[in-house]
Amino acid sequence: MSNVLNIARWEWFKLQRRRMPWILFAILLAFTQLSIWGGLGMYQSAMATGGQVFIPQRLAMGTGVRSVACKDLLANPATAVPDGTPAQMIAALTQRCRVENGRIAGMYRTLQPAGSISGALRIAALLELVMLGILATSFIGSEYGLGTLRPILVRGTGRIPYITGKYLLLVGAATAALLLVCLAAAGSGVLVSHLAVPPPGGAPAQPAMGEVAVAFVRTWASLVTYLTIAGSITLLLRSTAAGMAISLAWYAVEWILIQVLSRVFEGFDKVADYLPIRNINALAGESFTAAPIAAASGISTLHASLVSLAYVIVFAGLAAVVFRSRDLAGAAGG
Amino acid sequence: MVEIDGLRKQFGNVVAVRDLSLRIPRGGVFGLLGPNGSGKTTTIGLVLGLIRPTSGAIRLFGADIRTTHGKALRRIGAMVESPAFYPDLSGRANLRFFQGIGTGRGRGELERLLELVGLGARADDSFRTYSLGMKQRLGVAYAMLGEPELVFLDEPTNGLDPSGMAEVRELIVRLARAGHTIVLSSHLLHEVEQVCDHVAILSRGQLIVQGKVRELVQSQGAVRLRTTDDARARQVLGTLDWIASLREEEGGLVAGVAPERAADITRALCRHEVFVTEMVPLRMSLENYFLRVTGTAAAGTETGP
Numbered sequence: 111m112s113n114v115l116n117i118a119r120w121e122w123f124k125l126q127r128r129r130m131p132w133i134l135f136a137i138l139l140a141f142t143q144l145s146i147w148g149g150l151g152m153y154q155s156a157m158a159t160g161g162q163v164f165i166p167q168r169l170a171m172g173t174g175v176r177s178v179a180c181k182d183l184l185a186n187p188a189t190a191v192p193d194g195t196p197a198q199m200i201a202a203l204t205q206r207c208r209v210e211n212g213r214i215a216g217m218y219r220t221l222q223p224a225g226s227i228s229g230a231l232r233i234a235a236l237l238e239l240v241m242l243g244i245l246a247t248s249f250i251g252s253e254y255g256l257g258t259l260r261p262i263l264v265r266g267t268g269r270i271p272y273i274t275g276k277y278l279l280l281v282g283a284a285t286a287a288l289l290l291v292c293l294a295a296a297g298s299g300v301l302v303s304h305l306a307v308p309p310p311g312g313a314p315a316q317p318a319m320g321e322v323a324v325a326f327v328r329t330w331a332s333l334v335t336y337l338t339i340a341g342s343i344t345l346l347l348r349s350t351a352a353g354m355a356i357s358l359a360w361y362a363v364e365w366i367l368i369q370v371l372s373r374v375f376e377g378f379d380k381v382a383d384y385l386p387i388r389n390i391n392a393l394a395g396e397s398f399t400a401a402p403i404a405a406a407s408g409i410s411t412l413h414a415s416l417v418s419l420a421y422v423i424v425f426a427g428l429a430a431v432v433f434r435s436r437d438l439a440g441a442a443g444g
Numbered sequence: 445m446v447e448i449d450g451l452r453k454q455f456g457n458v459v460a461v462r463d464l465s466l467r468i469p470r471g472g473v474f475g476l477l478g479p480n481g482s483g484k485t486t487t488i489g490l491v492l493g494l495i496r497p498t499s500g501a502i503r504l505f506g507a508d509i510r511t512t513h514g515k516a517l518r519r520i521g522a523m524v525e526s527p528a529f530y531p532d533l534s535g536r537a538n539l540r541f542f543q544g545i546g547t548g549r550g551r552g553e554l555e556r557l558l559e560l561v562g563l564g565a566r567a568d569d570s571f572r573t574y575s576l577g578m579k580q581r582l583g584v585a586y587a588m589l590g591e592p593e594l595v596f597l598d599e600p601t602n603g604l605d606p607s608g609m610a611e612v613r614e615l616i617v618r619l620a621r622a623g624h625t626i627v628l629s630s631h632l633l634h635e636v637e638q639v640c641d642h643v644a645i646l647s648r649g650q651l652i653v654q655g656k657v658r659e660l661v662q663s664q665g666a667v668r669l670r671t672t673d674d675a676r677a678r679q680v681l682g683t684l685d686w687i688a689s690l691r692e693e694e695g696g697l698v699a700g701v702a703p704e705r706a707a708d709i710t711r712a713l714c715r716h717e718v719f720v721t722e723m724v725p726l727r728m729s730l731e732n733y734f735l736r737v738t739g740t741a742a743a744g745t746e747t748g749p
Binding site: 116117119120123124127128256257258260261262263264265266267268272435437438439 | 455486489492493494495496513514515516517518520521522523524525526528529530531532533537540541542544545546586589
């Protein structure tokens with residue numbers, strides 16, 4: 111074990127001197143922070159008017175009034191709308207304003223520390239996942255590309271301890287990045303919560319820290335599953351380019367495959383419930399809302415966890431067995 | 445130090461190493477010779493555990509590598525094929541990394557090795573800016589990390605200019621004098637002849653011959669002699685079974701025999717009243733010897749001293 115930890119330590123020595131992980135982390139941090147501070151701007155703009163509702167064109171004609179601030183409408187419905195607006199229409203607009211107020215309250219919720227962390231986790235579930243795919247395939251595949259695997263193994267590290275140490279470092283880096291993003295989100299959450307005035311109906315209930323912790327663990331598990339699959343593919347193919355192309359393309363293509371094959375083959379939906387990306391996204395759970403291509407279709411957390419675990423065991427096991435027994439021949443030891 | 449018995453490696457239908465048995469003694473410089481594709485690098489890869497043997501046994505420091513390979517590797521340094529390092533890291537950082545994952549001996553060792561290979565002044569420059577010679581020298585420094593007892597250097601002078609080759613040769617001799625056992629794989633026979641004590645010659649994955657360089661070359665030596673009666677001398681020498689070959693050349697006779705047996709020749713001829721008027725030892729270069737035993741050159745290519 112000390113050998114594995116020593117390898118992880120020295121792999122970090124190497125990783126920290128590369129630009130790529132820092133650039134990827136900076137992008138992730140920037141996106142999560144932008145969502146928080148951008149959210150504050152949008153919230154304050156919404157709060158200035160209490161939200162807006164649009165008036166039907168036939169009523170607005172000739173009045174020059176196209177929309178009404180909800181703040182005015184809820185304060186005095188009769189004067190806020192153009193003359194001649196039917197009472198039924200005013201009631202409908204008022205109702206829409208109440209919905210708008212609910213939306214603003216929801217925005218306020220994301221500007222609190224716990225809400226900010228949840229928002230950061232939602233972004234990380236997609237963005238960090240893709241970045242980890244790039245980092246893991248590059249970090250593992252470059253040993254083949256540069257031919258450095260041979261001088262490493264000649265040092266007597268042992269093949270399995272070496273690849274385990276490298277994997278542990280990647281998991282550690284993914285965890286640290288997620289933690290730092292969450293901490294930065296919490297810090298920004300504290301700041302923006304002081305800057306944001308609570309909505310008219312009062313501050314809504316915050317997500318409990320326990321829920322945030324569960325979301326963190328689910329996001330982390332989905333990241334580690336994807337990282338393991340992407341890293342294993344790279345190890346099996348001995349190429350950064352092939353590993354990156356397959357793992358990233360599969361992420362995007364799986365959803366399309368499901369859509370097409372479900373139409374062609376009856377019952378394919380059941381098969382699709384066992385495909386990796388669908389389960390990885392289901393594992394990320396509610397924290398994942400990024401794109402329709404990733405939408406999980408009613409897969410339970412238990413199902414997603416077990417299927418993801420099975421993929422981790424099969425891919426990592428296969429990669430380890432092949433890596434252990436494969437000859438390092440040829441110019442670059444590939 | 446290294447004992448190889450019945451080693452065989454097959455890649456698909458290609459047999460890279462065929463029933464190889466070899467002994468590498470402790471101390472000095474051992475040359476592993478062979479034309480390209482003769483199985484030198486595969487043999488080193490097999491000893492280092494980078495390649496799995498199809499059959500056969502390898503013992504390092506007296507122990508079978510199947511049971512104690514990790515431990516044995518920590519007593520070995522190796523540069524296999526081209527020196528592969530991380531281009532973004534400096535020479536020093538590269539060595540620190542490889543020192544860290546293996547048997548490192550602190551920063552003092554790094555500085556000593558960088559000075560030894562003449563990279564002290566450029567140690568903090570990134571590896572990508574190094575010339576080919578500097579890369580090779582960093583490879584030698586890498587192979588020396590952890591004060592290994594046994595060092596494999598696979599084609600260490602590949603791509604170097606003559607002065608770079610001389611530098612690396614000098615370095616190898618210095619390392620051997622410092623007590624390391626060096627295994628030098630090369631197809632540059634002149635280089636091997638200059639630095640190696642022992643050699644093993646491989647061809648098409650098979651061991652052709654193994655022994656001390658001096659003995660191998662001398663065993664294939666010859667003498668050119670002129671006598672008072674060459675016809676009679678030819679008759680007499682033709683009856684001696686320790687003379688491998690006999691031919692006429694440039695108005696004299698060339699006898700295939702080690703020059704050390706010159707006295708035996710004169711003694712045999714004297715008994716038959718034939719007297720030697722001139723005798724010149726012909727030394728065979730390792731290159732000629734190599735070409736002869738690997739069957740790629742015509743026989744009779746001896747050169748004068």
